[in-house]
Amino acid sequence: MRRTLIMMPGAITELRKVKRELMPNVWKALDQLVDDPDAVPFQPDEDDPSFYWIAVDGDIIIRFEIQDEKHAILVLDIKH
DSSP states (O other), X not given: OOOEEEEOHHHXXXXXXXXXXGHHHHHHHHHHHHHOGGGSOOEEOXXXXXXXXXXXXXXXXXXXXXXGGGTEEEEEEEXX
């Protein structure tokens, strides 16, 4: 089941700062998360195991939460 993508305001701000040539990598990772998060090799966050992160080419980290009850992926922040 495809999930809804929700982004926190801080994640949107950081997304706008990602270099243009790296954007396809970010969107590909986000699309994969929305399509099937179980198929993406994500890791639990060390500080809060209810959150997860994935690394994207270009030294980008996407931190997110899987909200099963809402069928959504909540992007918490993007670091680059």
